[in-house]
Amino acid sequence: GQNIDQPTEMTATEGAIVQINCTYQTSGFNGLFWYQQHAGEAPTFLSYNVLDGLEEKGRFSSFLSRSKGYSYLLLKELQMKDSASYLCACRLLYSGAGSYQLTFGKGTKLSVIP
Amino acid sequence: DGGITQSPKYLFRKEGQNVTLSCEQNLNHDAMYWYRQDPGQGLRLIYYSQIVNDFQKGDIAEGYSVSREKKESFPLTVTSAQKNPTAFYLCASRTTGTSSYEQYFGPGTRLTVT
Numbered sequence: 001g002q003n004i005d006q007p008t009e010m011t012a013t014e015g016a017i018v019q020i021n022c023t024y025q026t027s028g029f030n031g032l033f034w035y036q037q038h039a040g041e042a043p044t045f046l047s048y049n050v051l052d053g054l055e056e057k058g059r060f061s062s063f064l065s066r067s068k069g070y071s072y073l074l075l076k077e078l079q080m081k082d083s084a085s086y087l088c089a090c091r092l093l094y095s096g097a098g099s100y101q102l103t104f105g106k107g108t109k110l111s112v113i114p
Numbered sequence: 115d116g117g118i119t120q121s122p123k124y125l126f127r128k129e130g131q132n133v134t135l136s137c138e139q140n141l142n143h144d145a146m147y148w149y150r151q152d153p154g155q156g157l158r159l160i161y162y163s164q165i166v167n168d169f170q171k172g173d174i175a176e177g178y179s180v181s182r183e184k185k186e187s188f189p190l191t192v193t194s195a196q197k198n199p200t201a202f203y204l205c206a207s208r209t210t211g212t213s214s215y216e217q218y219f220g221p222g223t224r225l226t227v228t
Contacts, residue, residue, distance in 0.1 A: 107156055
């Protein structure tokens with residue numbers, strides 16, 4: 001079966017750095033997404049990793065280790081607006097080029113406090 | 115403006131009634147998806163469609179039905195057979211070009227069945 005684990009909740013201080021971890025055990029793994037979701041709203045894309053290593057995009061960075069089944073999202077210089085849920089999702093390739101599904105973790109609710 | 119629209123944002127129904135949730139996109143995307151989100155849970159895939167007139171069951175298709183008669187539209191019917199229909203429903207789409215894997219999400223419909 002597919003299994004994706006993330007911490008349920010995290011709290012961090014404005015201006016600090018926080019790392020949200022995601023571990024996965026899946027078959028057909030072909031990449032990992034991070035999405036941000038504010039309460040009651042649609043998820044919005046943050047990053048996509050398919051190769052091992054770190055991808056940096058402004059205040060957000062994402063890391064992937066395929067051999068360890070591990071990823072993390074790093075948020076720097078935290079702002080109050082970063083309070084949201086962060087969803088880890090594995091791209092699973094089924095059959096045919098471009099044919100895939102996303103399997104989501106349960107999400108990590110991040111609270112940024114002053 | 116290109117995007118995905120879901121209407122209405124909030125929907126209330128009595129138990130035993132079928133209800134159809136709309137999803138329309140003008141992004142010219144081939145693939146469309148329906149997810150369900152419950153409190154404290156990740157997104158779970160209900161149905162997806164790679165092309166017009168074709169769709170596949172996801173992980174939790176029981177009690178739901180879909181159609182894909184037009185590229186831009188992918189309505190979801192929640193039938194009376196769905197035991198716990200109250201949830202937040204999200205529609206997503208993506209291009210099936212192999213260089214792009216990001217799914218774009220609509221704003222969601224919160225369905226309450228009493």
